[in-house]
Amino acid sequence: MTLEAAPTQAFAHSGKLGNVLGLAFKNAGLTLATLTLYRFWARTAMRRRLWSRVWVMGDPLEYTGSAWELFRGFLISLPCFFLPAIFIFYIAPLMMDPVTATWLAIGFYIIANPLIAAARYLMRRYQLSRTRWRGIRFGLAGSSARYAFASFGWTILQTLSLGWYTPAARMNRAKLMWDNARFGDQPFQFIDDGESPQQGMWWPFAMGWFGSILSLFVAYFIVFMIAFAAGLGEYISQGAESSEQAAMIFVGIGVASFVLGLLLMTLAWAPYNAAAMNRIASLIELDGARFKLKAKTFSLFGVTLAGWLITIFSLTLLAPVAGFLQVRYVINRLEVTGAPKFAEIGQSIVPEGTSGEGLGDAFDLDMGVGVV
């Protein structure tokens, strides 16, 4: 007997859409039947499926997390997050004076920002600690609080700069995350290659920034042109049959313009997203090995759009399929130069932790699949 030939390239994703769809449908059915309580089991099964199709140098990744860990994390987040949230959003508006209740809600939204950042970090930590390759565990060291507060500061800078600090903030976050990532006892590094971390990202960002503003105008223009071509002008000049009908037409035009605008905005940001992903990958190093990602504008736009459509039309029930498309897209475009000395990389020393991603679940960060 001989072993099945593993993919020859360093990184490959062998997942098939049909295979993932079948599991996604089963998960969606059981999630509905259990009023979403099954989501922890669904998430675990989907991760196992997605991870096991990721081949790295001939061996697959393995997801070792359990649904009970995620469920335990959810139970922990109940008193820590849900009960305060229930008080602030249900009880306070009814039982406290409006000014206090409003300040409480504003305070919650302010705190939610670093809390979401911390949740992302903890979620990444959990997922890495439950990912193995050749039996060796990944891990994420560092402090989630430090990441949360730093991220909060960068968010403030992003806001004050009307978004123009975003490329720097994205690279800062990536650096903090990857500098703390581990494979076994070997740390990843987010290296300084002598260039600006945002190299190659500014022009695409400017395109996205101006393009997204332009998108809305272009969308309204296109929709109005189509509407006029279809006889809207004549209809208005003759007088609409009823004000309700006229209102319906304009609501329809508004919705169509908004949807088209979103579509164009996604396209406008695709070059920036592709550039950022490629740049981040190029600065990651593991024991001398460097990575290269070949994300392209239109292919990334296609994957993003397909993910959105699947998520929206399935009322988020098939969101994991969107996650699968993303994972497959990245893995199949990832290359490595050089090889780490695997024989010298030992088992991880970063503690595993015992419970899952309660906060991440509370904020619904991963669309049910774990791709943060």
Next chain:
Amino acid sequence: MILARYADGRAAIARDAQVELGPDALTIQVGEQNHVWTYADLRRADDGAGRIMLKRKPDTGERLMLEQSSDLESTAPDLFKPRAFGIEGRAVVGSLIASAWGIAAAFLVGIPLAAAPIAEVIPERQRNQIADISWSQVNAFTDYCDDSDEAARILNDVAYRMMENSNVARRDDIWITIVDAPFPNAFALPDYSIIVTDDLIEMAESPDEVTGVIAHEIAHIEHNHVMKNIIRNVGAGVFFDIVFGGAGAGQAIAIASVNLTGLRYSRDDETDADVRGFEYMDAAGIDTGGVARLFTRFTEMAEEQGGGDIPTLLSSHPASAERAATARARSRPGLAPSINEADWRVVRAACSDEPIPVPAPIEIPAQGQTPREGANPNAAPAPTSPTPPLEGGAGKPESPGPMPKPAHPKAVAPRIGGLPSLGRAS
């Protein structure tokens, strides 16, 4: 012998290995070393759709990767069952379904059951806080009628007469306000206020119809339906938010429950308010026939409009026709109208910006007829003339009794727009 790859969990490398299957254990031969793994201690690290990967339990980090093997399946069939993959069994799925629906039942059935005792213990300050939200809606969507003070006093008089005869505990806190609104309706607020719209008065063909509606709203207050309804909705909102991950739908339900559009009662509460309202009217010597006629008209309206936009006060469950029949069955024709002719003209003129019309016959049962046997002998007669107004604006009295016209702290503000869906309130 099966070709395989073995990783020892101490370094990130996998070595070629050979595996020999025994009856209870497999032996892994890696170079000169042999590892014996008992089948009972093994688990699958793959997901069953590709290459087989075995690990030990508890996890040592060691991995054995081999091709799909019919030999292994026949030797160790347990490794091909869902349990070996860590996939939950039917018992877990069944328990989850049972738990989920059990929790749902606890929220959606338990909270309504607990609503009554919870509503009773909510302090007045918090109740007024909630009422403020309702009042802000009233202020936003209705107009204050500066000529309705006298009419409001008349309605409060008749309401107090009913409450006194029925010994309603909260009668000194209940106060009726007339507002200018483009829809016929009446609703009770958490602070024991009752709002009656001018369109409802305009629609009424006799005073007993308006009195019947007021009796119904008083019953909602007496039995704390308003707060119970809010607690039920908040409970449902919390449940939906936890279930659907805080998407905001639940919060919207809860917040809406204190808005006028959300003031809907359960079928039981409506029936309860109907029955109790009829009792007030009986005790005060007021004929329920007027209410029956009002319900009948709303039934006709509903039929004409195809069950569309009609006031929920009258269209909501139980069906108006059913309610009309109940009211008709209790009717005692011949009783004096609850509000005399002169007062009724004053009430009708509220919010109309027109002078009080010249007396004209109104369609009410003949006055002066003796109440039928069994009518409450203590029932007070309808006032024959309006109580002289006091100085100040219309509002809830500070002291017991039908004291008219102390300043109302929540007088409605000028209306800035309509709210057709207010018809949901009742």
